Amino acid sequence: MSENDRFYITTPIYYVNDVPHIGHAYTTVAADILARYWRLRGREVFFLTGLDEHGQKVQQAAAKAGIDPQTHCDKLAPQFENLWKKLNIANDAFIRTTDTQHKQVVQQYLQELFDKQLIYKADYSGWYCTFDERFWTEKDVADGLCPDCKRSVEKLSEHNYFFKMGQYQDRLIDHIKTHDRFIRPESRRNEVLGFLQTQKLSDLSISRPKSRLSWGIELPFDTNYVTYVWFDALVNYVSALEYLPREKSAGHDFWPANVHLVGKDILTTHAVYWSTMLMALNLPLPETIFAHGWWTVDGEKMSKSRGNVVDPNKMVETYGVDAFRYFLLREVPFGQDGDFSQAAMVTSINSDLANGIGNLLSRTLTMIERFADGKIPASGPPALPELEEKIAQAATQLPTTLEQGFSTLTFRDNLQAIGELVSLCDEYIDKAAPWKLAKNPEDALKLKTVLNHSARALRLLAVSLYPFMPQTMEQLTRQLGYHVDFSKALPASAYQWDSPVAELTIAKGAPLFPRIEGLSGTVRIKGELETKLIKGAKPVSDTPITPQPVPVITATTPPATSASAETPAAAPPPPASPQITIDEFMKVQLRTAKILSAERVPKSEKLIKLQVSLGTEQRQIVAGIGKKYEPDVLVGKTIVIVANLKPAKLMGIESQGMVLAAGDTDVRGLLTTHEEVDPGTKVK
Ligand code: MSP
Numbered sequence: 001m002s003e004n005d006r007f008y009i010t011t012p013i014y015y016v017n018d019v020p021h022i023g024h025a026y027t028t029v030a031a032d033i034l035a036r037y038w039r040l041r042g043r044e045v046f047f048l049t050g051l052d053e054h055g056q057k058v059q060q061a062a063a064k065a066g067i068d069p070q071t072h073c074d075k076l077a078p079q080f081e082n083l084w085k086k087l088n089i090a091n092d093a094f095i096r097t098t099d100t101q102h103k104q105v106v107q108q109y110l111q112e113l114f115d116k117q118l119i120y121k122a123d124y125s126g127w128y129c130t131f132d133e134r135f136w137t138e139k140d141v142a143d144g145l146c147p148d149c150k151r152s153v154e155k156l157s158e159h160n161y162f163f164k165m166g167q168y169q170d171r172l173i174d175h176i177k178t179h180d181r182f183i184r185p186e187s188r189r190n191e192v193l194g195f196l197q198t199q200k201l202s203d204l205s206i207s208r209p210k211s212r213l214s215w216g217i218e219l220p221f222d223t224n225y226v227t228y229v230w231f232d233a234l235v236n237y238v239s240a241l242e243y244l245p246r247e248k249s250a251g252h253d254f255w256p257a258n259v260h261l262v263g264k265d266i267l268t269t270h271a272v273y274w275s276t277m278l279m280a281l282n283l284p285l286p287e288t289i290f291a292h293g294w295w296t297v298d299g300e301k302m303s304k305s306r307g308n309v310v311d312p313n314k315m316v317e318t319y320g321v322d323a324f325r326y327f328l329l330r331e332v333p334f335g336q337d338g339d340f341s342q343a344a345m346v347t348s349i350n351s352d353l354a355n356g357i358g359n360l361l362s363r364t365l366t367m368i369e370r371f372a373d374g375k376i377p378a379s380g381p382p383a384l385p386e387l388e389e390k391i392a393q394a395a396t397q398l399p400t401t402l403e404q405g406f407s408t409l410t411f412r413d414n415l416q417a418i419g420e421l422v423s424l425c426d427e428y429i430d431k432a433a434p435w436k437l438a439k440n441p442e443d444a445l446k447l448k449t450v451l452n453h454s455a456r457a458l459r460l461l462a463v464s465l466y467p468f469m470p471q472t473m474e475q476l477t478r479q480l481g482y483h484v485d486f487s488k489a490l491p492a493s494a495y496q497w498d499s500p501v502a503e504l505t506i507a508k509g510a511p512l513f514p515r516i517e518g519l520s521g522t523v524r525i526k527g528e529l530e531t532k533l534i535k536g537a538k539p540v541s542d543t544p545i546t547p548q549p550v551p552v553i554t555a556t557t558p559p560a561t562s563a564s565a566e567t568p569a570a571a572p573p574p575p576a577s578p579q580i581t582i583d584e585f586m587k588v589q590l591r592t593a594k595i596l597s598a599e600r601v602p603k604s605e606k607l608i609k610l611q612v613s614l615g616t617e618q619r620q621i622v623a624g625i626g627k628k629y630e631p632d633v634l635v636g637k638t639i640v641i642v643a644n645l646k647p648a649k650l651m652g653i654e655s656q657g658m659v660l661a662a663g664d665t666d667v668r669g670l671l672t673t674h675e676e677v678d679p680g681t682k683v684k
Helices: 022-040 056-065 069-086 100-115 165-178 186-198 229-234 236-243 248-254 264-280 312-319 321-331 342-372 385-408 411-432 441-465 470-480 582-586
Strands: 006-015 044-052 093-096 119-129 134-136 154-163 207-209 222-227 259-263 288-292 295-297 338-340 515-517 552-554 590-600 608-613 618-623 638-642 648-650 653-655 658-663 667-670
Touching: 006 022, 006 248, 022 044, 022 069, 022 259, 022 288, 022 295, 022 312, 022 321, 022 385, 044 069, 044 236, 056 069, 069 093, 069 312, 093 236, 100 119, 100 229, 100 236, 154 207, 154 222, 154 264, 165 186, 165 264, 186 264, 222 229, 229 236, 229 264, 236 248, 259 264, 264 288, 312 321, 312 342, 321 342, 321 411, 321 470, 338 342, 342 411, 342 441, 342 470, 342 515, 385 411, 385 441, 411 441, 441 470, 590 618, 618 653, 618 658
Parallel strands: 006 044, 006 259, 044 093, 259 288, 295 338, 515 552
Antiparallel strands: 119 134, 119 154, 207 222, 590 608, 590 638, 608 618, 638 658, 648 653, 658 667
């Protein structure tokens, strides 16, 4: 196996104690996309993820639960394993730091460093944060609080073992400077370099006395100590290769890793601790450590105490696995921070997926059924030479763009390039108007060209999108009659625009992505707030080709799963109303508001723009109440609004809240108060 033929990618190993959230899902989905892409391109891929199971927090949680730590870990591990199945993660191995073989490798490395006198024992005194399991210096904790988690720290003095990390400072600086791809993105590389060039790198305490922490890997040279959890955890990237690859003998060939994907908060441990550990062990350094950004949720930091932790399981159940995977990588350039909101996800699903690739497939297959007896015809003479040339250029360029994007981890650029090809094809069908060509026998050959070009583009789009949305792209290729085995490397022809598709017999099935509908500007309270539909669908087509009716689902109803997607979609059952806790309800701030003015939004029969007073402030709200009310009758009314909803744009107009109204799809009555109360009064 030559170096370029293999691809070793890792995610961080997640703390077993954590409840899996969108941050965990983000890294793992990104790694899966890379792994799937390089497998298709013929590289031998090893994709590793797993769990970090030692440390004080696990020990404490197990004690609280009255069970031994290993039982505690065994109980918790499946919540990650099950999530990965649900997210369609095709990892090659799953490591747990409590695996016997992993523990042996950690001990072997510790012994090796100890024998080389790269580990020594010394007194240590500092401020210890139990939550973060680390020491801080005097200047870090000026206010008696941990600078990281803001919890109180305690003064501890103890003997510990230290790894001579400091002596590798210059070598590490040199490595970063001479290896452009080592720390990515560029801004993070500069941060690490800046820190290394201005501060003295100290040695690293790699032990914890058993008197304080017993749940860890025992030091091979002193049974009174266990290993510091980071030294244990980082070794997983190498120890896994000893016992987890299918062919164990091939394991070592995967080192050094091509990509360690990590979040920005754990870049230092990877770039500095891990790199110097590898130097000390005489092992080569990974090719790239890529630090991605963090998700906030509706503009706020995600945290248990805020109760806004996004559960990926719920997202998959509500929106479907592929829509969620797509959104994570499409919304934010990889490497930057991003904000998660369900409203943004609905917009992206409707515009890019339901109206984009989903609709392109639907209209293309409808035309092939109608005008070519369900068989993709061979191309004839040009129908619209200029657009055909543009499509050919974009399609020919796409594989190179993809390879570049997957090499630099610019996932979003790839999705953008794919989206541009979808738009070009839509424009092509609109302008070529096959339904008109079909009426004129002289245009019969041109009609074939249009059908052929559209089908060919879809074939290439399916191959390009497969790593992002594997399940749906398998459906797409099945519907197109294109039999491709995505579990193996694809032949080069799969990425070539010229590859023929003529003669394939299509098998039109259910739409790939159901559109998600919600009420605009109003909200129905039925257990959960309903997701607003912000951006309207672009008209599917103003042509006689009626695309297959797209089932409309509400954001609280799971779309058809892949298993059922090939069968005609039955009307989804009415969604059950999940119960919410009082705490969840209290997060919604309801207030009274007095309507100061009201006017219709041009070109909308439903939307009315309101200026309302909340006593101390004035707001603009766009509400979908125009079918029920004339603007004039609204002025002066005191209504109830959701006051803490993130502002959103409806038909390009900012709405800073949501009006409450009774009714289901149709508004039947606005909520007002029985007695006149001051605007801005809290509603409970
Ligand atoms: N166990 C260590 C990693 C050891 S790797 C040898 C750890 N685990 S963790 O479970 O706390 O975090 C795992 C990852 O989740 C980190 O990469 C972190 O950046 C990521 N995220 C945690 N919250 C996040 C967001 N809100 N957004 C994106 N990623 C986030 O650290």
